[in-house]
Amino acid sequence: MALSNSQYDQLMRVYEQRQLDNEHRLRDRYQTAYSLIPALEEVDHAISSLSVRKARRLLDGDSSALTSLKEELSSLVLKKQQLLKSHGLPEDYLELHYTCPDCQDTGYIGTAKCHCFKKAITDLLYTQSNLQEILDKENFSTCSLDYYSSNHIDPLTGRSSLESMQTALKVCHEFIDTFSDEFHNILLYGDTGVGKTFLSHCIAKELIDASYSVVYFTATQLFDIFAQSTFGKKDGQASDTYEHIYDCDLLIIDDLGTELANSFTTSQLFICLNERILRQKATIISTNLALDDIQSIYSERTFSRISSNYTILRLTGDDIRIQKKLLNLGGTKDVTP
DSSP, X not given: OOOOHHHHHHHHHHHHHHHHHHHHHHHHHHHHHXXXXXXXXXXXXXXXXXXXXXXXXXXXXXXXXXXXXXXXXXXXXXXXXXXXXXXXXXXXXXXXXXXXXXXXXXXXXXXXXXXXXXXXXXXXXXXXXTOTTGGGTSSGGGOOSTTOOSSOBOTTTOOBHHHHHHHHHHHHHHHHXXXXXXXXXXXXXXXXXXXXXXXXXXXXXXXXXXXXXXXXXXXXXHHHHHHHHHHSOOOHHHHHHHHHHHHSSEEEEEEETSSOOOHHHHHHHHHHHHHHHHTTOEEEEEESSOHHHHHHHHOHHHHHHHHHHOEEEEEOSSOHHHHHHHHHHTTOOOOOO
């Protein structure tokens, strides 16, 4: 996955600032050292003068004098280190110190991204996803099937809540495993509190950790952004957020139907979903609405896009949040999400 230009520029500005800060701190250390050790400045001047002489000899083709110049330079460097050490300063005190010594705060080792740059990408994606903290708690490693009963039968499908969740987990893992090669979307709908949002968080964590850009919004937040972009005063941050909605690798729209539905939200949802389908950008929608309600609220053409381009997963069962409260009231410590 390639970062957008604005994302890449944002990261590179961080590295450029690090380099400037490194230089500034080095200048401060020189001032401190010269004030504490006046002889040190004289040694540095001698090193500079010797280096100039060495360069001139080299340009003149006089290689015979280089050996003695190297010896003198080594002697001066050693003297400099001894002066620093004798005054309680480390030998590398007057060298550049880097946050990442491997790439020297450039972000690259040769033409390859440094490990620190890769981590910075992931950190940025987490921040921009709006999911930075929740994904530590809600992910596949904390997923439990204990809350899904084989006895709870969905009258609409004839399947148990356990079977429905097992199928959903299989689809979610396939969605992740084929994400770079195939275009898929998912609609999660059904009862309240049965893990629809949780599953979208699980997918988000896996993809962000793989350096894909994921953006999460509740439906209310999403339509507020669309309204700001349409009717409000434009600014750089709002424009970037608006573009991320269309350009991110995965957009998660949570709790569709909780917003105040009107002709504006209906048209904006169609535009958003249709544009992302055209761009082959994945979307996950979760909702408590029935399929008939989605069709009646958001129009036939929007539902047609969803039914034609989305894997539709229905989850049923008892509200997990209520189950947890009952378990806690009974004195059982809950360690699952």
